[in-house]
Amino acid sequence: MRISNNEYKKFSKQIILKKFGIIGQKKIKSSKVLIFGMGGLGCPLSVYLASSGVGTIGIVDYDKVELSNLNRQIIFNTQDIGKYKVDIAKKKIKKINNKSKIKSYKFKVNKSNIEKLIQNFDIICDGTDNFHTRLLINDFSLKKKKILISAAVSGFDGHIFKFDFRKKTPCYRCFMPEIPSQNNNCDTEGVTPTITGVMGTLQANEVLNSILNFKSDMGQKMIIFDSIKMNFRKVSLSKNKKCKNQC
Numbered sequence: 001m002r003i004s005n006n007e008y009k010k011f012s013k014q015i016i017l018k019k020f021g022i023i024g025q026k027k028i029k030s031s032k033v034l035i036f037g038m039g040g041l042g043c044p045l046s047v048y049l050a051s052s053g054v055g056t057i058g059i060v061d062y063d064k065v066e067l068s069n070l071n072r073q074i075i076f077n078t079q080d081i082g083k084y085k086v087d088i089a090k091k092k093i094k095k096i097n098n099k100s101k102i103k104s105y106k107f108k109v110n111k112s113n114i115e116k117l118i119q120n121f122d123i124i125c126d127g128t129d130n131f132h133t134r135l136l137i138n139d140f141s142l143k144k145k146k147i148l149i150s151a152a153v154s155g156f157d158g159h160i161f162k163f164d165f166r167k168k169t170p171c172y173r174c175f176m177p178e179i180p181s182q183n184n185n186c187d188t189e190g191v192t193p194t195i196t197g198v199m200g201t202l203q204a205n206e207v208l209n210s211i212l213n214f215k216s217d218m219g220q221k222m223i224i225f226d227s228i229k230m231n232f233r234k235v236s237l238s239k240n241k242k243c244k245n246q247c
């Protein structure tokens, strides 16, 4: 993987960090990251991945931009309303880093298409807003031994967790075995706009930590952020013997 002079200049402020260096930048350029959901989380996440030089970014979403998205989905503006999110996002991310390969997928994921979709990526990011898709992404990221970085927001709170399925680890089903009857999401619950920016940016941060093999404290822990109290809380996650994934 070659880094051009122009890229060297563009990423110089991170390359001068000893823990990044030119080797780290090459790792970032060779990495392939897939983002499920181009909503409040996917917007800042994709922007940071492109601006830090991630070589291949996949974006999955079948929704069109709506007026009520604009308070938090910061890639979009009023001119984008009615257009497919992935089409708009692809153009805008490409302008941030024209060296990033942006692959867009405009369909609803299901059991029969998800495996093929994730197999060509190293890190999977979940920024979707429903339990059904979250469980599906969890199950197949585990099956294909990927790194899964998942975030969710509701009201004034957000949470994030990472599972490195290349190793033995609990999975999302260990603490959320089935779809709860009340499926809270931004449409029904409401969400403060900035929490999506914080959590999407934390996902991007953890993607870089994973690519560069930095040891974060995210192993088997979930971080919960309360945006009113400004409090980060860590909760340990453990395996559930009854988990149907037998993770």
Ligand SMILES: [Zn+2]
Residues within 6 Å of the ligand: 170, 171, 172, 173, 174, 239, 240, 243, 244, 245, 246, 247
């Ligand atoms: Zn499990």
